[in-house]
Amino acid sequence: xxxxxxxxxxxAGLTPxxxxxxxxxxxxxxTLVPAGYGLWISLHDWDYxxxxxxxxxxDNYRALFSSSSxxxxxxxxxxxxxxxxxxxxxxxxxxxxxGIALILNRSFRGxxxxxxxxxxxxxxxxxxxxxxxxxxLDPNLGAVNALLGAVGLPDATAWTTGLPxxxxxxxxxxxxxxLGFNAVIYLAGLQDIPRELYDAARVDGAGRWAExxxxxxxxxRPVLLFVVINTILASSNMFGQAYLITQGAPGVETRTAIMYxxxxxxxxYRMGSAAAMSYLLTLALLLISMITxxxxxxxx
Amino acid sequence: xxxHVTRRGLLGLGVGAGGAxxxxxxxxxxxxxxxxGGQNAQPASTAYTGPNVALTFWNGFTGGxxxxxxxxxxxxxxxxxxxxxxxNVYEWADYYQKVPAAVSTGNGPDxxxxxxEQVATNAARGVVLPLDDVAASLQLKEEDFSPPVWRxxxxxxxxxxxxLDVHPQGMFYNKAVLERAxxxxxxxxxxxxxxxxxxxxxxxxxxxxxxxxxxxxxGTHQFESLTWQFGGQLFDDQATKPLFAxxxxxxxxxxxxxxxxxxxxxxxxxxxxxxxxLQNGKAAFNWNGIWTINTLRAVKGLNWGxxxxxxxxxxxxxWAGSHNFVQFKxxxxxxxxxxxxxxFINFISKQSVEWAKxxxxxxxxxxxxxxxxxxxxxxAAIGAQIDNLHFPPSVPGIPDAMVTIDTAVNEAILLRxxxxxxxxxxxxxxxxxLEQNRKKYGG
Numbered sequence: 001x002x003x004x005x006x007x008x009x010x011x012a013g014l015t016p017x018x019x020x021x022x023x024x025x026x027x028x029x030x031t032l033v034p035a036g037y038g039l040w041i042s043l044h045d046w047d048y049x050x051x052x053x054x055x056x057x058x059d060n061y062r063a064l065f066s067s068s069s070x071x072x073x074x075x076x077x078x079x080x081x082x083x084x085x086x087x088x089x090x091x092x093x094x095x096x097x098x099g100i101a102l103i104l105n106r107s108f109r110g111x112x113x114x115x116x117x118x119x120x121x122x123x124x125x126x127x128x129x130x131x132x133x134x135x136x137l138d139p140n141l142g143a144v145n146a147l148l149g150a151v152g153l154p155d156a157t158a159w160t161t162g163l164p165x166x167x168x169x170x171x172x173x174x175x176x177x178x179l180g181f182n183a184v185i186y187l188a189g190l191q192d193i194p195r196e197l198y199d200a201a202r203v204d205g206a207g208r209w210a211e212x213x214x215x216x217x218x219x220x221r222p223v224l225l226f227v228v229i230n231t232i233l234a235s236s237n238m239f240g241q242a243y244l245i246t247q248g249a250p251g252v253e254t255r256t257a258i259m260y261x262x263x264x265x266x267x268x269y270r271m272g273s274a275a276a277m278s279y280l281l282t283l284a285l286l287l288i289s290m291i292t293x294x295x296x297x298x299x300x
Numbered sequence: 301x302x303x304h305v306t307r308r309g310l311l312g313l314g315v316g317a318g319g320a321x322x323x324x325x326x327x328x329x330x331x332x333x334x335x336x337g338g339q340n341a342q343p344a345s346t347a348y349t350g351p352n353v354a355l356t357f358w359n360g361f362t363g364g365x366x367x368x369x370x371x372x373x374x375x376x377x378x379x380x381x382x383x384x385x386x387x388n389v390y391e392w393a394d395y396y397q398k399v400p401a402a403v404s405t406g407n408g409p410d411x412x413x414x415x416x417e418q419v420a421t422n423a424a425r426g427v428v429l430p431l432d433d434v435a436a437s438l439q440l441k442e443e444d445f446s447p448p449v450w451r452x453x454x455x456x457x458x459x460x461x462x463x464l465d466v467h468p469q470g471m472f473y474n475k476a477v478l479e480r481a482x483x484x485x486x487x488x489x490x491x492x493x494x495x496x497x498x499x500x501x502x503x504x505x506x507x508x509x510x511x512x513x514x515x516x517x518x519g520t521h522q523f524e525s526l527t528w529q530f531g532g533q534l535f536d537d538q539a540t541k542p543l544f545a546x547x548x549x550x551x552x553x554x555x556x557x558x559x560x561x562x563x564x565x566x567x568x569x570x571x572x573x574x575x576x577x578l579q580n581g582k583a584a585f586n587w588n589g590i591w592t593i594n595t596l597r598a599v600k601g602l603n604w605g606x607x608x609x610x611x612x613x614x615x616x617x618x619w620a621g622s623h624n625f626v627q628f629k630x631x632x633x634x635x636x637x638x639x640x641x642x643x644f645i646n647f648i649s650k651q652s653v654e655w656a657k658x659x660x661x662x663x664x665x666x667x668x669x670x671x672x673x674x675x676x677x678x679x680a681a682i683g684a685q686i687d688n689l690h691f692p693p694s695v696p697g698i699p700d701a702m703v704t705i706d707t708a709v710n711e712a713i714l715l716r717x718x719x720x721x722x723x724x725x726x727x728x729x730x731x732x733x734l735e736q737n738r739k740k741y742g743g
Contacts, residue, residue: 047425139573140569161569250514267700
């Protein structure tokens with residue numbers, strides 16, 4: 001009796017794991033093990049080519065919190081840069097693509113063409129958009145200032161070398177570049193909302209705004225959560241735009257955390273210190289992601 | 301200077317937020333535990349008579365210099381049927397990350413090119429082999445080269461690099477613009493007084509003559525040239541402490557900042573805008589690397605010239621980089637390959653006048669002073685500065701300390717910090733980095 005009762009349960013129990021195994025294997029090999037190895041590296045003075053990799057305990061972490069260490073100012077400066085960029089780019093990248101998706105979801109002539117147009121920049125590599133905008137935004141020779149001057153606006157804005165202009169440029173370029181991706185996700189989400197809900201809302205006398213608030217937004221919630229988390233992570237990992245458009249200027253104001261970590265680890269070969277920084281950044285991102293999840297949950 | 305970044309690459313860096321984490325995964329304990337280079341004791345000679353060997357040769361000649369080197373390699377291959385050299389080209393920034401990783405996994409190339417300031421770091425990290433025997437058997441001596449560039453290839457009293465070329469900074473000028481301001485286009489200014497007078501004359505015609513760029517290429521280079529001109533140094537010889545924030549450095553940076561303050565340069569010059577302005581006739585002068593010869597030659601209808609930097613300070617001096625041959629450490633030593641590699645280095649070194657045509661100054665004296673090089677008007681004009689060139693101390697990790705200068709120059713020329721303050725802040729940081737490196741590399 002007992003054996004008969006347990007058999008179907010056990011038999012079914014193994015199958016899902018077999019299906020999961022290939023991914024799990026990849027995940028363990030390429031994510032879990034390197035992440036663990038990184039933690040190990042962060043406890044050493046690590047240069048992979050030097051034979052001595054002295055164990056230093058938590059020194060690499062301590063240095064990040066000690067104002068007299070060589071990395072302290074640079075690291076927190078870069079974290080601040082990442083923070084500024086994230087705070088200003090995420091709301092725009094969440095809201096603007098939503099508006100565009102709402103418009104592109106209606107039926108009008110040339111809809112497909114517009115969908116393609118908004119998505120198009122996203123297929124370009126960061127090197128392409130970086131160099132393109134570096135020239136367009138050049139404070140003295142760029143097309144942007146020339147056009148502004150032609151219509152009588154100030155034509156000497158330091159788009160790539162001054163503050164806050166450099167941030168406005170970086171956020172603007174990133175929004176232009178990546179909004180298509182979020183818009184497509186929204187569009188898919190919008191098409192998943194059952195039409196009957198809108199019909200019912202209309203029967204109940206709901207206007208456009210009430211429809212949006214009571215039907216569209218709740219229907220988009222899982223998509224919205226994905227978009228918010230994904231955009232936060234993507235923005236906090238910003239590297240290429242600042243690397244190519246501003247080169248971190250003025251000074252090191254627009255040098256982001258990932259830029260600095262890459263310099264420390266890959267150019268100065270201080271991989272222990274870079275790994276410690278990575279872990280701190282990861283921790284911060286985990287925390288922010290958890291808070292975001294929590295915020296979306298309390299709305300239940 | 302234009303690293304190739306793909307979105308996927310960025311995602312790779314980003315996910316898990318750890319470039320270092322990723323890179324750590326492919327490290328092991330290095331190619332072998334002998335730091336400072338292994339054995340390379342086979343006496344070198346100028347000919348190779350052994351069995352057929354294939355050599356890989358990596359470099360970062362992605363510009364107009366790539367085809368020139370490729371042609372030299374092809375010629376070597378046809379003249380040496382028992383050696384087959386294959387050349388691979390990467391962006392320099394990628395190259396310096398790729399090569400050590402390749403060497404550590406036993407997949408490194410046999411031969412390569414390195415910039416002089418990278419040699420000590422790579423020697424200390426056991427990436428490159430000592431080449432003293434190459435120098436000895438090819439009978440290469442300091443007198444055959446230029447002393448500063450020859451000495452720069454030595455680390456811990458061993459030679460790791462054979463100089464191929466030097467690429468100094470020169471002063472490029474737009475002749476049409478000079479003429480418009482009533483200046484002699486065949487006689488550009490040579491002293492500080494003449495230079496400032498010329499800038500004044502240009503300003504009178506509404507031309508901002510010298511665009512002061514806040515970026516390393518070539519703002520930092522200009523700062524370094526001027527620091528040496530004012531009698532200063534960037535570091536002491538052993539790189540125990542930074543000296544760039546002392547009097548001469550402050551004078552140098554102040555001079556550049558004053559270009560902006562006095563209206564000889566616009567504010568907020570972006571990357572490459574200074575060189576574009578020269579081509580567009582919006583600027584008259586641009587202090588730039590010798591590679592600019594190729595850029596300007598490609599511009600149709602531009603009437604330009606190039607000469608040595610004017611002496612702004614108390615003595616002539618100019619920034620220069622230098623490409624050097626290196627041999628990489630292998631898991632298993634193959635004497636035939638080492639030997640063939642030396643023959644290759646010697647061959648290219650002797651052909652360096654061909655190389656110079658691609659926009660370089662040969663490191664070898666006999667070639668630099670030969671009639672053929674003198675016939676390359678632009679290269680020879682810049683090459684005339686050979687005795688006034690300076691290189692950073694040959695100390696591992698020196699590039700880490702040098703990037704602090706980039707930040708200071710950037711902050712000062714963008715008028716965000718006073719020159720003295722910007723340099724002092726950078727020097728404080730550089731001291732810490734030098735100390736960190738001494739601990740790391742044991743110095």
